Amino acid sequence: MSEKVTLTIDGREIRAAAGGKLLWAALDNGIYIPNLCAVRERVRPAASCRLCFVEVEGSAAPVTACTQPVKDGLVVRTRSERVDRLVRSAFELLLSDHRLQCRECPANRSCGLQKIARERGLKLRLTRLKPLPKEAAIDESAAAFSFDRSRCVLCGRCIWVDREVAKVGAIGFTRRGLERTVTTFEDETLAESICNECGLCVHACPVGALYFKQPE
């Protein structure tokens, strides 16, 4: 048994394995912190979605829970004016780059974005920002699933399972800035690539970017 530490989240005392990250300690104890890109097994978190901000006593500014190691005596608040504001902004930024047609989306009601909206009382529409045009052809080449980049939030979870669990390495991030995308080597379709269509990436996708053609 690994060593345990005791910390306080939102006034609740919690015991967690030493060396772990705060995000998982909270989620394991039923305390929700918004997240999209976090992968428990990942040693160095991507920390790219910027949704899991919390207040940690002693830190001048909110920190990301996925990178914060648990420590004895750590005092955490998952909500504050500053945290809520950052989460709201990061969430709306992601929505502005996401094809927002929930009713047509296969991930409707199982979507990570919808969960965040529900948990934090956020609107599933843009209130301050304009939608960024996002046109992308849907890759329907694989037999069992499709990939719609216009819904992708670039969390990278599909890439992680593809490489670390399936050990295939068919997909990865390419390009920079707004052009950053998940794709195959030389932008081949999934069927042309080395993808063996195991489908693990579809399960890893928190939104409706990767989805099975036949609902499971």
Place this chain on the structure above:
Amino acid sequence: MTAAAIEAQYAGLQKQAVAKTAVQKSKPLVRVGTATCGVAAGAIPVKEAFEKEIGSRGLDARVVEAGCMGHCYAEPLVVIDKPGFAPLCYGSVDGDLARRLVADFLAGDDPCYEFALAALEPNDVFPTFSEFPRGVCEEKIILERCGFIDPEAIDDYIARDGYAALAKALALPPEEVLAEIKAANLRGRGGAGFPAGVKWEAARGAGDGVKYVICNADEGDPGAFMDRSILESDPHQVIEGMIICAYCVGAAEGWLYIRAEYPRAVERIHTAIRQAREKGLLGQSILGSGFAFDLRVFQGSGAFVCGEETALVSSMEGKMGMPQTRPPFMAQSGFRGRPTVLNNVKTFSYVPHIVSRGADWFKGTGTPGTPGTAVFSLVGKVSHTGLVEVPMGTTLRRLIFDVGEGIPGGKKFKAAQIGGPSGGCLPEAALDVPIDFDSLRQAGAIMGSGGLVVLDEDDCMVAVARFFLEFTRHESCGKCTFCRLGTKHMLDILTEITGGRGNPASLEVLRELAEDVQAGSLCNLGRTAPNPILTTLRYFRDEYDAHIFEGRCPALMCKELIAYYILPKKCSKLCDACVGSCPVEAIFTRADGLKEIDQQKCVKCDNCRKACPPEHDAVVKLSPPSLLSGKEGVPK
């Protein structure tokens, strides 16, 4: 090996170097500044003109290349050092002047004082740079040799006590050298100002295995060229600093990460490394001390974000140049997962000086919080652009008005953009802030690595903010939400405002987004990207309001908010300079012979305003364009 033996070996090297340079000094010497700045201004043809003229006259004089003396406004710069005269520096030299100098000064004895900029040594005849207003303010430590030595001749460096600090350091225990760097409170000059000694100590304490020392020369701020000039002008200074660092932390391998857009710097560093190896200053048992260290060069592919240390290391490892979360910090796990010290070119450059002259000497310059000097590339609307080195704590006013000699053309100062795309725009009221890392952060800007762009009344602050956001949006690696999408939305809002389509609500969204991108981004590129917006909103809110509420650009810069107009009272029937200058035939001659602009056709290229002869000065810019009333072309 004993300390005495190391110093004896160095003394031998220096003796050789001094002897070699002394022989050279007996002949007239022409030094042409051929750092990138000089080359861009035409230094290569000037150098060839000297060589050709000296050759055809059969004179016994040498022509060598040197680096950058920092007087960019007067490039190409040439120094002529003729026995019997004080070395003289000539500015804005061209082929004709080169031939004349050879004929009159080298072949004859007339130094052509009328073309000289300054003397380099005190004399009874001609003033030196130190007597310039700029010379009074400047205090050169790491730029001292720049432009005065041949960067491709290691003996020039050694003759001027180069590598003496290394010999001194190698004769001491590493802890003692490290203690001196720590005591000097040398703060990293890459922008963040983190104490170098603390970094080094952490890397030193990180076990006994393989460690790396990396020099960050991925300078990428628009308008900044400090690191490039130092690498091109005094490469051995950087190398010496890196070797001393490696000795302190126990590293055997070092890398210089230089962007590929700096081919001259890369070439000169390669030459310098080769020469240092030949002298036994790099490689196995440096100066016979038993300490081994060698250097390699990695050329960065030009992504701005690779100046961020985790992205830099990722790109060296063959991965995408994208930042990662910290910890682990470099000192624990950096390049190839090994303890790594990563410092800027300028930071390493201070090291030999601190080792030679001691921490107390270093702390005698600058502010208590930030000892030493600051190196700036002073550019923009300033008379004497250049590379300058002033003590920390110098005010912006002194830097711009004394060192830079003010704003050209009698224009009014508006702002100092300091720290590049991560920095901010400071107004007149902030000019008396003594510059150091902490004071600038308080003012909303950052020290950055030293870019300082002066803006005058013709610069629109909203457009300036937009320029920098366009840069950061383009350079965002796209990994994290705030930077990838936040910079895009902020840029879109700024584009609306400069295009006359802004509204008060979007200004509020801009402010909120700027604060959130600052607080929420993964790396410092994103965290500092909103600074140009936040500082212009803080100090120049009136300009945003003028764009949004009045459709007016106060600086008459935003094309969509201005109109060109020919003042009939000033226009002359006898002149049609503007008509020919217009690329779209928008200017026509009225029945009364005066010229007028067809506003429908005008593309606001500014050609007519430039073409109009100064005696008429009839073309003006108006903002908002509604000043042109319904009547064609007549202002209200």
